[in-house]
Amino acid sequence: MAKFKKSGSSSGPTINTSxxxxxxxxxxxxxxxxxxxxxxxxxxxxxxxxxxGVTDLTPFKQRSEIDFVYLGEPIxxxxxxxxxxxxxxxxxxxxxxxxxxxxxxxxxxFSSKPADFTAPKENVITCFKADEHVPMGIIFQARDILQDxxxxxxxxxxxxxxxxxEYNIREQ
Amino acid sequence: MLESKxxxxxxxxxxxxxMADIAFLLLIFFLVTxxxxxxxxxxxxxxxxxxxxxxxxxxxxxxxxxxxxxSRQVIQARDSIIKPEEIGxxxxxxxxxxxxxxxxxTNRNIDYPYYAFGSVELYQNNLExxxxxxxxxxxxxxxxxxxxxxxxxxxxxxxxxxKKLEMAEIYxxxxxxxxxxxxxxxxxxxxxxxxxxxxxxYIAVQSEIEKAITELRDEEAMMLFGDTxxxxxxxxxxxxxxxxxxxxxxxxxxxxxxxxxxxxxxxxKPTR
Numbered sequence: 535m536a537k538f539k540k541s542g543s544s545s546g547p548t549i550n551t552s553x554x555x556x557x558x559x560x561x562x563x564x565x566x567x568x569x570x571x572x573x574x575x576x577x578x579x580x581x582x583x584x585x586x587g588v589t590d591l592t593p594f595k596q597r598s599e600i601d602f603v604y605l606g607e608p609i610x611x612x613x614x615x616x617x618x619x620x621x622x623x624x625x626x627x628x629x630x631x632x633x634x635x636x637x638x639x640x641x642x643x644f645s646s647k648p649a650d651f652t653a654p655k656e657n658v659i660t661c662f663k664a665d666e667h668v669p670m671g672i673i674f675q676a677r678d679i680l681q682d683x684x685x686x687x688x689x690x691x692x693x694x695x696x697x698x699x700e701y702n703i704r705e706q
Numbered sequence: 707m708l709e710s711k712x713x714x715x716x717x718x719x720x721x722x723x724x725m726a727d728i729a730f731l732l733l734i735f736f737l738v739t740x741x742x743x744x745x746x747x748x749x750x751x752x753x754x755x756x757x758x759x760x761x762x763x764x765x766x767x768x769x770x771x772x773x774x775x776x777s778r779q780v781i782q783a784r785d786s787i788i789k790p791e792e793i794g795x796x797x798x799x800x801x802x803x804x805x806x807x808x809x810x811x812t813n814r815n816i817d818y819p820y821y822a823f824g825s826v827e828l829y830q831n832n833l834e835x836x837x838x839x840x841x842x843x844x845x846x847x848x849x850x851x852x853x854x855x856x857x858x859x860x861x862x863x864x865x866x867x868x869k870k871l872e873m874a875e876i877y878x879x880x881x882x883x884x885x886x887x888x889x890x891x892x893x894x895x896x897x898x899x900x901x902x903x904x905x906x907x908y909i910a911v912q913s914e915i916e917k918a919i920t921e922l923r924d925e926e927a928m929m930l931f932g933d934t935x936x937x938x939x940x941x942x943x944x945x946x947x948x949x950x951x952x953x954x955x956x957x958x959x960x961x962x963x964x965x966x967x968x969x970x971x972x973x974x975k976p977t978r
Contacts, residue, residue, distance in 0.1 A: 551726070552722070554726040555722065555725035555726045555728075555729050558726055558729035558730055558733060559729050561733055562729055562732050562733040562736065565733065565736045565737060565740065566736055568742065569736065569740035569741060569742050570740060570741060570744065570745075571739060571740050571741075572739060572740060572741050583905055583906040583908075583909035583910070584906070584909070584910075584913075585748070585909050585910060585912060585913025585916070586913050586916070586917050587913065587916040587917050587920050587936075588746035588747060588748060588913075588916075589746060589747060589748065589749050590744060590745075590746055591744075591745040591746060591747055592744065592745070593943055593944065593946065595745065602745075605905075659749065661745070661747050664905040665905065666904060666905055666906030667904055667905065667906070668904070668905040669901060669902040669903065669904070669905070670899045670900070670901065670902075670903045670904075670905060670908050670976060671900075671901035671902060671976055673905070674899075674975045674976055677752055677973075677975070678975070680752060681752045681753075681754075681755060682755075685752075686751055686752045686753075686754065687749065687750075687751060687752075688749075688750050688751070688752060689747035689748060689749050689750065690747055690748045690750065690905075690908075690909055690912060691745065691746070691747040692746060692747060692748060692909045692912075692913065693743065693746060694746055700794070701790070701793045701794065701906075701910040701913075702906070703779050703790040703791075703793065703904070703906055703907050703910055704779070704790055704791075705778050705779055705780060705789065705790050706777075706778050706779060
């Protein structure tokens with residue numbers, strides 16, 4: 535008890551915080567390098583599909599040669615309002631026409647690219663970011679529309695599953 | 707000693723106590739506005755629309771590796787049923803499909819695609835034949851529409867054989883083998899799905915296909931060039947704008963590997 539009091543009453547040595555800014559800056563730089571900016575806020579719930587040997591899309595994003603379409607259950611609102619319960623998000627909006635809007639959206643996107651953008655139509659990738667339970671029928675509908683408009687490059691978004699070799703797919 | 711004295715007299719020290727606060731603020735800003743996960747995907751091409759009146763010839767059964775995924779995510783690959791828990795076995799099956807008849811000239815397995823064997827001499831011969839044909843065509847006195855078309859065809863053929871010849875030269879130089887095995891042109895993987903097949907199951911199959919092809923290409927590249935195909939691919943992707951001799955060499959090598967193990971994938975539109 536006596537000892538306790540003693541240490542409490544005397545002002546102990548202060549911690550030197552002069553290196554704190556350095557530590558925080560280090561953390562800051564780490565996050566700046568290791569992360570990428572969010573492009574859009576998600577309006578649909580997406581649990582990524584997993585696979586191995588996926589291609590990193592960063593170089594295409596840097597050259598803005600890629601457009602993302604998000605498919606999944608809407609986070610807000612009734613999912614039954616949408617065809618088969620799958621809402622389709624283009625940039626910031628959930629379009630009521632669902633997947634049928636993809637053609638018009640792609641054309642608008644392509645014509646609004648900057649003037650120094652030289653990549654031909656068929657090299658502009660359309661990337662489908664779909665929830666794992668999205669039925670493939672919808673994506674094939676989109677493929678048909680894109681084929682008619684000559685946007686031939688597509689991508690199926692998937693997350694690298696690394697060392698976990700088990701696919702998380704169950705018979706239904 | 708001098709410095710400390712001057713400090714005491716004039717220039718006041720900047721108070722760096724708030725530095726940590728500023729840095730924390732920035733850090734939190736970046737934490738909120740950015741995401742950790744990278745965007746990754748499988749790149750695929752939609753086939754072009756072709757209009758022909760010609761009757762299409764049926765591709766032989768042995769050249770097709772058919773994979774079908776039903777709405778319960780059960781997979782049928784050729785004649786075997788694969789449960790969703792066993793998707794991992796698909797890649798070795800696909801590799802098998804590619805490799806069965808490679809290096810086999812006789813005693814081939816009739817259920818799998820055959821290989822053709824090209825060589826520098828053969829391609830040189832073909833090239834010369836085409837050049838002679840072109841000369842003969844161009845020396846004709848009357849050049850009508852029909853001849854014009856055949857001249858164009860000859861030009862295409864020449865370009866094609868030149869490409870093949872270059873590849874065969876690289877192959878022979880690096881492998882020491884005289885003959886380059888080439889899988890049947892029609893050999894392909896046919897991926898069928900149902901309207902309500904899950905995206906994740908479809909992706910799992912895509913993943914297995916990608917894995918099989920990458921492994922085949924990596925092994926071949928390792929044998930020929932002592933380097934993996936994946937590494938060459940990332941390097942070329944990163945320096946896509948560059949046109950140095952080194953990058954050109956990698957491009958040529960990759961082209962050769964892609965010809966030896968082509969990824970021909972047909973994704974069939976589901977109807978039910």
